[in-house]
Amino acid sequence: MSNLKIGLFGYGCVGQGLYEVLLKSKNIKAEISSICVKQKNKKRNIDTSIFSYNKWDILNNPDIDVVVELIDDAEEAFSIVSESLKRGKAVVTANKKMIAENFRALIQLQETYQTPVLYEAAVCGSIPIIRTLEEYYNTDYIQNISGIFNGTSNYILTQTQQQGKNYEEALHAAKIAGFAESNPTLDVEGFDSKFKLTILLNHTFGLSVLPKQVLNSGIQNLNKTDTLFATRFGYQIKLLAQAYKTDKGVAAFVLPHLLRNTHSFFHIYNEFNAVQVEGIFNNKQLLTGKGAGGFPTAAAVISDLSSLIKNYKYPYNKLKQNDLHLDNSETIAIYLRYNKKEIMNQLKFEKIYSQFEQENHTYCIGEISIKEIIKADINKNKEVFIASIELPLYQGSDLPVKTEQILSIH
């Protein structure tokens, strides 16, 4: 068989990783024919004759079989992917935002033009979660999927909890270490995790929703009192994406989560990602690995390329089977730390287990529906930190707070 000819869009850290891996590979019959980039004058580490500055050079090149899309701009990415599929060019992409926001359209395009799109690299880098969900968990027993989908946030949270840094210091450390971008909003506010969760909802439950329908709040407002609270009660804070079946459908959300050392994610530190799939019969399955970085993501792209060589496409069986709906009426237990009392009027709690007020730490633990949190548009409010929480609390022996209020929870 002749080599697969790749047209590559984007030559950032993943693109460069891919280029290097393909050069070194023996068993992958694929080569990069052309690389389309935006900036003509940027210094490149390889012979520049391979670069093109016009997307149509690749899209209209009949010799190119596969387009690998690794650019940032989701809108432009969708345009490139659509035009590729229309021309019968298979696509491998790592663009989670583009996929999440255009999932139904991508299904439609794949059907219409009988050309596949693979995107393992878009969710948790090198962890083969999409393939596993499609090929292995193809029965109707999955109850629950959750994960640490964002390495940047997990790195920051590890720094706050292990090194005693505050949020700003930890964010700075993440930037120095190359794990956070100059504008970290998508990562730290839970959007990146939400895009990935939205994609996985399709592959886990056959549930197609738009990212904007799904609750996300992040770690950007975490302060030292939150970290202290977590430590005192034996918790770690992780930014989790969670989805599980309810009586009415599927609850799905991205929130910081206070979890104990019995939780599978307790020991997932730094830039590592993890996904847990829980079924009725298979118990808990945990997959862990590096979620980002040039080589891990390139490795996922390579796996997709070699699957394309074998004519693989996602079967999307669950989309055909299920009629589950997003259940934002689900009630969840949360920890809410706030400065101004007004927030307690804004958020309609169903139960309040405990309210605690001290000079520098005012918080409430209670139950509230997902849709009430969405309504309060909490991401815009700099004065609150909200996290889901494992209850009940257990009191530590060195607890410096008024314990009778905490104990009222039990």
Add this chain to the structure above:
Amino acid sequence: MSNLKIGLFGYGCVGQGLYEVLLKSKNIKAEISSICVKQKNKKRNIDTSIFSYNKWDILNNPDIDVVVELIDDAEEAFSIVSESLKRGKAVVTANKKMIAENFRALIQLQETYQTPVLYEAAVCGSIPIIRTLEEYYNTDYIQNISGIFNGTSNYILTQTQQQGKNYEEALHAAKIAGFAESNPTLDVEGFDSKFKLTILLNHTFGLSVLPKQVLNSGIQNLNKTDTLFATRFGYQIKLLAQAYKTDKGVAAFVLPHLLRNTHSFFHIYNEFNAVQVEGIFNNKQLLTGKGAGGFPTAAAVISDLSSLIKNYKYPYNKLKQNDLHLDNSETIAIYLRYNKKEIMNQLKFEKIYSQFEQENHTYCIGEISIKEIIKADINKNKEVFIASIELPLYQGSDLPVKTEQILSIH
């Protein structure tokens, strides 16, 4: 499509789990037509009209499409599997010993009769490692695979290290908890792990060897001084199956391993299994889940059944690509605790870092080739405990042994 008709061999805990899961499933088009068991007079929890006591009832029944083989006896299992394939009946089996010992023959039978055998349930129960290796890690970048493949041993080791039990007490606890059989030899002496490792060598490196070529030693001789030593130096002891590329091929062995809290397996406790795959580009991938038990194993069988419905068979690409050999000349670092000095003459160490002698604890830390350990036939020797070890040692502050000898290691 009409339902897949299953002939089931064996009705132990996995068989019963499978029966129950299939009854409850909506999306799996498969049903159990007949169950072949040995004992006619045993009390059964379902209508006995489904049972047969003669294997040919199933093998010669043209209505049965698939044979699910879940019996203990490896020899009889291979006979059932061979006869099934000869009759064009696809096979799902969980019999690791049978598969490991007959791997090449099973490949041959599958080719000759163009009928697949799937066996995800044979390795780490519900963890989809074989499928992942076949479908996802299909490139030539895997450097290393290792795992906790035996839940019984891991449960026992957890009991010794967390509860302070000695080996016999921990084994008893494992029996009470249903994790150890009355004769635990295969589990605790590393044979079960070795069968699984032997199977995975084919799917990881395209390397086919017989189990008897691979070193295994287990935890059966573990005593309190070993546990104490591990704890003092910050180790945990886990029974690991390990395989990695060397200059000359692939080193593979099953040994207890002294690992530190930076190791991915440090927090894998009790009956849990874990597999780690390490590649040049994808970094470390860890899969964790319950490795045994009726439902987890049945879940793996179900996944294989639904793959059969989609005409899936293992591509075995690596077997076609690679010409790697088993490298038993590889040298590994070990901890050896012994009673009689003769063992030190028997085992030809390449380097000795430290020898320590005290009334109740005599041990040596050094480097030795795998083939020298095999030659010493250490499993038969009740007076030694051998484990691979992460070096260098770090001294604990409360070390009660003669430290100058330990420190000579650095």
